[in-house]
Amino acid sequence: MTKPIGPICNLDCKYCYYLEKENLFPKNENFKMSDEVLDAYVRQYIEAQHTPEVNFAWQGGEPTLLGANYFRKIVALQQKYANGKRISNALQTNGTLLNDDWCDFFAKNGFLIGLSVDGPEALHDSYRVDKKQQPTFDRVMQGLKFLKKHGVEFNTLTVVNRLNSREPREVYRFLKDTGSGFMQFIPLVERLPEPGDNADNLSYAHPPEPGVSPEVAMVTRWSVEPAQYGEFLVTIFNQWVRNDVGKVFVQMFDVALSAWAGMGSPLCYFAEKCGAALALEHNGDVYSCDHYVYPEYRLGNLMNESLGDLASREVQWKFGNDKQATLPQYCRQCDVRFACNGECPKHRFIRTPDGEAGLNYLCAAYKRFFTHVDPYMKVMTRLLQERRAPAGIMDYLRQGGPGLPATT
Numbered sequence: 050m051t052k053p054i055g056p057i058c059n060l061d062c063k064y065c066y067y068l069e070k071e072n073l074f075p076k077n078e079n080f081k082m083s084d085e086v087l088d089a090y091v092r093q094y095i096e097a098q099h100t101p102e103v104n105f106a107w108q109g110g111e112p113t114l115l116g117a118n119y120f121r122k123i124v125a126l127q128q129k130y131a132n133g134k135r136i137s138n139a140l141q142t143n144g145t146l147l148n149d150d151w152c153d154f155f156a157k158n159g160f161l162i163g164l165s166v167d168g169p170e171a172l173h174d175s176y177r178v179d180k181k182q183q184p185t186f187d188r189v190m191q192g193l194k195f196l197k198k199h200g201v202e203f204n205t206l207t208v209v210n211r212l213n214s215r216e217p218r219e220v221y222r223f224l225k226d227t228g229s230g231f232m233q234f235i236p237l238v239e240r241l242p243e244p245g246d247n248a249d250n251l252s253y254a255h256p257p258e259p260g261v262s263p264e265v266a267m268v269t270r271w272s273v274e275p276a277q278y279g280e281f282l283v284t285i286f287n288q289w290v291r292n293d294v295g296k297v298f299v300q301m302f303d304v305a306l307s308a309w310a311g312m313g314s315p316l317c318y319f320a321e322k323c324g325a326a327l328a329l330e331h332n333g334d335v336y337s338c339d340h341y342v343y344p345e346y347r348l349g350n351l352m353n354e355s356l357g358d359l360a361s362r363e364v365q366w367k368f369g370n371d372k373q374a375t376l377p378q379y380c381r382q383c384d385v386r387f388a389c390n391g392e393c394p395k396h397r398f399i400r401t402p403d404g405e406a407g408l409n410y411l412c413a414a415y416k417r418f419f420t421h422v423d424p425y426m427k428v429m430t431r432l433l434q435e436r437r438a439p440a441g442i443m444d445y446l447r448q449g450g451p452g453l454p455a456t457t
Contacts, residue, residue, distance in 0.1 A: 057071070082333075087122070091127055095131060095132065097356050111142065113142050166205050208235050211277075212271070230297055275414045277414075282418040290425050294443055306430070317393075320390060324338075327360060333351045334347055348360075375394075380409075
């Protein structure tokens, strides 16, 4: 993930964990990736990919603050260094600055846009406000209109928090009504630092050390509750599996089907090991992961060492392998371990029932969800093995779905 403007954003979302990363840089920091760093990054990133297609992922902060001309420069650099490879781009935005110029550019250059929206107006505006603490929903919807007007491909990213997790039907219905055919649901989990543990002026706790659970594991008041997140996923799945398979694509459900089909997880959260999703800051600093932008996880700077060398450093291999190596025995014996794999190490800060460190805070949610979807995933996997579309499960359910539990 590339952050060409670092943590700078025009919004002040109450739950954002990245805004405060500004405190990790000098007071006079220029939070804009320089032409020199941008050129080096585009060239090195393309050179490091041994595939016919190279995908760039642009995030922030809010990357559209840089202006469309900045991204025209990016596309020109990509064409300069492509060397016969296909280049694709994804950009995550809050949508409030989108206009005809932006969306014409996105459409002409094939950008995939991830639009952050947390549900209907009241739920969205509960946390997603601007610097004046004013609501943003109307501006996001205006941005969505521009995307649709220009035929820009988009998906929605919904942060599942303490409030909207209680309204799964309303959130799902709203997203479908907006025309979102691709949905990501990201659980919000942020831990408060222990007393005296915020010397770097950060409000949230650093990720736990591998295999270690902190003495205090208090989460923010907007973090999703595990039981509620599990019910949120189950409720939406029940609607989806009866009505929307093949019409609406929910990342979590795609990941589950991949696991049941024996293909592993395409998402780092649920892979056995991680470490391949590095984060690049505006100044060229490279970190182990987007959720680990802390001094202790800084790998180096691409102006001093190539991206390829940074990604292959022994410390990064250890970072990725620790995900599997420090998995508690409680998880290793779990029936749905093959689908969950302990989820993100950032969330492993509670203890197992027998006191072992390193259990994921969201363990109860994933046990609930993956156990619930098991019989449906088996049917869809069988359909795939028979070279039939997984959407066939909807007919199966309409015919009574022998062997499947009832959904509501």
